[in-house]
Amino acid sequence: MTAHAEQTTPLAVQATPPTRQAAPGTVTNRVGFVLGLADDALVAAQRLAQWCTHGPEMEEDIALSNIALDQLGAARLLLTYAGEMEGAGRDEDALAYQRDDREFRNCLLVELPNGDFAVTMAKLLFLAAYQVPLYTALAGCGDERLAAIGAKARKESAYHLDHASLWVRRLGDGTDESHRRMQAAVDEVWPYTHELLAPDPTAPVDPATLRVDFDSAVSGVLAEATLTVPETSWTPDGGRNGVHTEHLSYLLAELQVLHRAHPGASW
Amino acid sequence: MYGNDFPADDTSGGLLGEVEAAETALREAAERGRRGAAGVNPAAYFAEVIAADQKVEPRDWMPEAYRATLIRQIAQHAHSEIIGMQPEGNWITRAPSLRRKAILLAKVQDEAGHGLYLYAAAETLGVSRDELVDLLLAGRQKYSSIFNYPTLSWADMGTIGWLVDGAAIVNQVPLCRCSYGPYARAMIRICKEESFHQRQGYEILHTLAHGTPAQREMAQDSVNRWWYPSLAMFGPPDTDSTHSAQSMDWKIKRFSNDELRQRFVDMCVGQAEVLGLALPDPALCWNEERGAYDFTQPDYGELMQVIKGAGPCNRQRMEHRRRAHREGAWVRAAAAAYAAKQANQKEQANQKEKAA
Numbered sequence: 001m002t003a004h005a006e007q008t009t010p011l012a013v014q015a016t017p018p019t020r021q022a023a024p025g026t027v028t029n030r031v032g033f034v035l036g037l038a039d040d041a042l043v044a045a046q047r048l049a050q051w052c053t054h055g056p057e058m059e060e061d062i063a064l065s066n067i068a069l070d071q072l073g074a075a076r077l078l079l080t081y082a083g084e085m086e087g088a089g090r091d092e093d094a095l096a097y098q099r100d101d102r103e104f105r106n107c108l109l110v111e112l113p114n115g116d117f118a119v120t121m122a123k124l125l126f127l128a129a130y131q132v133p134l135y136t137a138l139a140g141c142g143d144e145r146l147a148a149i150g151a152k153a154r155k156e157s158a159y160h161l162d163h164a165s166l167w168v169r170r171l172g173d174g175t176d177e178s179h180r181r182m183q184a185a186v187d188e189v190w191p192y193t194h195e196l197l198a199p200d201p202t203a204p205v206d207p208a209t210l211r212v213d214f215d216s217a218v219s220g221v222l223a224e225a226t227l228t229v230p231e232t233s234w235t236p237d238g239g240r241n242g243v244h245t246e247h248l249s250y251l252l253a254e255l256q257v258l259h260r261a262h263p264g265a266s267w
Numbered sequence: 268m269y270g271n272d273f274p275a276d277d278t279s280g281g282l283l284g285e286v287e288a289a290e291t292a293l294r295e296a297a298e299r300g301r302r303g304a305a306g307v308n309p310a311a312y313f314a315e316v317i318a319a320d321q322k323v324e325p326r327d328w329m330p331e332a333y334r335a336t337l338i339r340q341i342a343q344h345a346h347s348e349i350i351g352m353q354p355e356g357n358w359i360t361r362a363p364s365l366r367r368k369a370i371l372l373a374k375v376q377d378e379a380g381h382g383l384y385l386y387a388a389a390e391t392l393g394v395s396r397d398e399l400v401d402l403l404l405a406g407r408q409k410y411s412s413i414f415n416y417p418t419l420s421w422a423d424m425g426t427i428g429w430l431v432d433g434a435a436i437v438n439q440v441p442l443c444r445c446s447y448g449p450y451a452r453a454m455i456r457i458c459k460e461e462s463f464h465q466r467q468g469y470e471i472l473h474t475l476a477h478g479t480p481a482q483r484e485m486a487q488d489s490v491n492r493w494w495y496p497s498l499a500m501f502g503p504p505d506t507d508s509t510h511s512a513q514s515m516d517w518k519i520k521r522f523s524n525d526e527l528r529q530r531f532v533d534m535c536v537g538q539a540e541v542l543g544l545a546l547p548d549p550a551l552c553w554n555e556e557r558g559a560y561d562f563t564q565p566d567y568g569e570l571m572q573v574i575k576g577a578g579p580c581n582r583q584r585m586e587h588r589r590r591a592h593r594e595g596a597w598v599r600a601a602a603a604a605y606a607a608k609q610a611n612q613k614e615q616a617n618q619k620e621k622a623a
């Protein structure tokens with residue numbers, strides 16, 4: 001179950017010497033980059049799974065579980081690959097269950113609490129609008145493993161984007177109450193999108209290059225939903241460097257509690 | 268993934284084969300076609316359809332009591348699927364490996380799907396899902412009492428799959444031959460998925476029972492807690508069961524509560540041995556004469572208490588569902604308002620086109 005180092009694909013970008021940049025949000029090596037994507041997907045899956053049995057309608061319990069399962073599936077592939085590249089014998093579970101919050105590389109957006117259904121849909125819209133072009137770019141990258149993962153995940157993310165877009169339009173252009181809640185959700189979550197697209201020229205896909213696709217997906221939906229983007233210069237970040245919000249430690253405590261209570265056990 | 272020491276590929280004790288046989292019978296009945304038409308005497312025609320093991324379909328005449336019995340039974344079954352998501356949903360965020368997390372999440376999602384098929388089957392009898400959900404939330408319709416017990420450890424995910432889904436299969440396989448077509452067809456689909464759940468549960472327990480001492484203990488403790496409530500899932504003993512005789516005549520029900528309970532016990536004993544876990548019944552022993560196991564009956568007094576609302580989790584389960592419904596109200600209202608606006612815009616566009 002542990003090291004499959006012999007299967008590791010030669011790294012196309014290994015030739016590029018890692019440049020150490022001090023700017024927040026940069027990822028300076030490929031393992032870190034892949035871990036970042038894996039942790040985005042894992043933490044998003046955990047948050048979405050928390051909705052299970054709490055959805056506003058039964059069909060939505062099924063839809064959110066589906067999206068959580070997609071994110072979890074992507075997380076497992078990415079974690080496994082990150083562990084193989086690292087070469088220290090850590091499998092998906094070692095990486096998911098035995099790292100502390102400071103070792104997680106996910107963006108802050110995904111760890112924010114679910115809030116009401118509007119907050120969850122705002123988070124999902126922004127995450128999917130980022131993951132669609134990201135996975136699409138990965139699907140065409142020189143690393144075969146990442147390309148295969150990207151090719152699979154982008155189709156799933158396209159569905160997540162459709163689903164979130166539909167709800168953001170319904171809520172934004174539904175009732176007065178839903179409009180008020182949806183606008184409040186966009187206002188709350190929007191600043192965290194900055195971190196998703198922070199430049200990292202050393203990464204297999206530089207997130208800054210996803211900006212055009214992200215903006216066009218999001219602005220169309222928000223306009224149709226009669227919603228606006230808040231004007232703010234506040235751009236929280238740090239997740240990619242392991243400096244998180246207060247929320248992540250609680251999320252991981254729940255995720256990891258049973259696994260850590262039985263060191264060395266198989267499940 | 269599986270060891271070699273499993274009793275058989277089909278841990279449902281051959282019941283999956285019966286589901287397939289029911290599916291074949293359903294197809295053959297459809298091919299035979301039903302004799303004649305309802306004609307002047309619909310009641311006689313209904314009796315003929317039942318006697319010939321054909322299916323009653325939504326537009327057919329049926330006795331009001333038949334319709335009411337089916338609505339009650341299918342609705343309770345649907346509610347059980349929906350409420351039944353909660354005890355297992357309780358462990359999704361803490362599942363001890365990512366693989367187990369994915370399997371559990373998919374399972375709970377399947378249960379939501381079962382609920383939706385069953386509400387759709389009930390709707391063919393002329394009630395709406397909203398009405399049925401309101402009856403559940405008002406406490407006027409029940410769900411299976413088993414879901415009023417708490418899931419206290421990860422092993423409960425294994426035991427629920429093995430025993431609770433296992434008992435559900437034993438109960439439901441005969442329903443694949445139920446006289447009401449939409450219910451029979453829904454049950455065929457559901458039973459196939461339930462047998463998958465049962466296998467997954469069995470596999471969880473097998474892993475725990477062959478794991479560390481703490482895991483083993485967790486597994487045994489779980490089986491100890493769930494064994495008798497699982498036996499109670501088959502309902503009161505035949506001597507006290509109120510609905511059975513008429514349902515048997517209508518071919519809604521095909522075996523008595525006690526027959527099904529016995530079948531379940533006989534199926535579980537060998538599987539528990541393979542797991543290396545004890546069933547918590549010192550009186551359990553093979554009866555050569557009957558060709559079946561003797562066993563201790565569950566506490567039917569406790570079952571009645573739980574049915575009346577005094578189980579450990581009745582209030583929690585109901586409040587959970589009511590809260591999700593209440594907190595989702597503004598979302599459903601928004602979806603309805605948005606749909607109305609869209610329809611309105613379309614209408615206006617059509618009128619403009621006509622005017623032009």
Ligand SMILES: [Fe+2]
Nearest residue numbers: 348377378381
């Ligand atoms: Fe089910």
Ligand SMILES: [Fe+2]
Nearest residue numbers: 378432461464
């Ligand atoms: Fe099930």
